[in-house]
Amino acid sequence: MKESHLLFLVFLVLIILTAIVSLSLKGFEYYLMPVELRPFNAEYSTMKPSGSYSHGLGIFGALMIIVGVSVYSTRKRIRALWSIGKLSRWLEFHIVLCLLGPILVIYHTTFKAGGIAAISLWTMLSVALSGIIGRFLYTLIPRNLNGNELSVDEIDKKMEEISTALQTSEVGKQVIQLLDESFEEIQKPRNFSETISTLFKLQRVKSGSQKQTRGLIAGSNVSHDQAKMIISSANARATLLQKSIVLQQVERIFYYWHVIHLPFSIIMFITLAAHVAVALWLGYRWIL
Ligand code: HEM
Ligand code: HEM
Incomplete structure (x- = not known):
């Protein structure tokens, strides 16, 4: 897992836990009360859905x-904005707001x-x-640095670039052979259940090949920088092979x-608009 993604996950979990804990503590007693007894609670006027706090x-x-x-x-969707940050960063923004909002x-x-x-x-x-399932599927589709989906030609081109980088050393060539042989055995899935089992198999093969790559490097005399390049190229190649099989x-x-x-x-937004319209029609104005 990339460091930036791990950081995002930690931030997401922290912010969500903070929100849940602080909101629960604030209304703990009120939320645990049976609905019919709530009007007798001292905080009813602020805590009820139309009260200043909950509203x-x-x-x-x-x-x-x-x-x-x-x-x-x-x-x-707007091409003119494609140069503003990676799409995957904007998806993270979508996820934070659309998890906290609900x-x-x-x-x-x-x-x-x-x-x-x-x-x-x-x-x-x-x-x-x-959305959580969608986010998982999203990561399984090969994308360019901007976060847009790669075409089959672009995947082939990327694979070529990685091969060229690896072929600069003998260990790199062995790594290409190792990866190709490991992934060759895995059949492309034909339906949903085969896709799930293939994803598990691919993860196992990927971890195994990473271990073997490190073994090959340890037994060679490549420099530290070269070893780092081989590991990251091997990782990129394994990820592309993995994604191509289930793509x-x-x-x-x-x-x-x-x-x-x-x-x-869309249904949510339409019913939300109706809900807000009814609330306004009934005279609920919040603090405004
Ligand atoms: C996705 C967003 C929202 C959802 C899912 C939602 C859902 C709900 C639900 C389930 C209730 C309780 C209904 C009941 O008492 O049984 C409620 C009450 C209420 N909501 Fe929302 N709400 C949303 C956003 C809003 C917004 C933006 C406003 C501001 C206009 C609003 C104003 C109110 C008011 C005034 C009540 C109390 C109504 C009453 O007591 O008759 N809601 N809402
Ligand atoms: C009430 C909450 C949410 C609403 C209303 C919502 C709505 C949407 C909409 C309308 C899109 C389509 C955007 C487009 O193609 O123009 C979208 C995409 C997406 N959302 Fe959400 N979302 C919500 C929560 C979430 C959550 C919590 C996650 C993940 C944890 C998530 C993950 C995604 C992903 C992965 C995509 C697809 C991105 C793509 O294909 O480009 N969403 N969402």
Whole structure:
């Protein structure tokens, strides 16, 4: 796993835990009370979904989701913006806001859901949960530095570049042979269940070949810098081979995944608009 990705994961987990712990502590007593007894709680006027505190959580949570979706979608679709940061960084921005937003919204509902708002809530949760699977599939598709998907020709070109770098030393040549032989044995999957088992097999083969590569380097007299280059090129080649084997199936699954993630988001936004319209019509204005 790349260092920057690990850092992102640590940041994500910390920020989410902080949000959950602080929001739970703030309303601990209120959330544990049976719904019918809540109106007798001293904090009812601020803690109820239309109260200043919980209403605010709904507004900020919804705003986070709107910003997280629109910024990512705009950056992805408008060519003029393609030079602004890697797409994968913008996806991280999407993930942070679209995980934090739903957490705020859950506390906004005070853990009870009825009417049209319930549809918005359940679609929001389905979209956010399906996002985690989508993020995993996203990493299995080879991409360029900008985060855009590589074509088959681009994958071949990249493989050529890595081979050229490795062929500069005898150990490098052995590493190419080792990797090609290890991955050659693995068949391309033909359906969903074969894809899952192939992913596990590929991970095992990749780890095994990394160990063998280090063994080959240890038994040779290459310099420290050369060893580092061989390890990183071997890793890049193994990753490309790994992704190429499952690519066809992963692209198919990712296509179906979009068919859930995107329309569910649209249903969420439509029902959210209806929910906000009803709230405004009923006279709920938050602190404004
Ligand atoms: C995705 C975002 C949102 C979801 C999923 C959501 C969901 C909910 C749910 C489930 C309830 C509780 C309904 C019940 O009492 O059974 C609720 C209440 C409420 N929400 Fe939201 N909400 C969201 C965003 C917002 C926003 C942005 C506003 C601001 C206009 C808002 C205003 C309210 C108000 C005023 C209530 C209390 C309604 C009442 O007591 O009759 N919500 N919301
Ligand atoms: C309520 C929360 C969320 C909403 C409304 C939402 C909405 C969307 C939308 C509309 C897109 C399509 C963007 C486009 O192609 O223009 C998208 C893409 C995506 N989202 Fe989310 N999302 C949410 C949460 C998440 C979460 C929590 C994750 C990951 C943990 C995630 C991961 C992804 C991924 C991997 C893509 C595909 C990127 C691509 O193909 O370029 N989403 N999301």
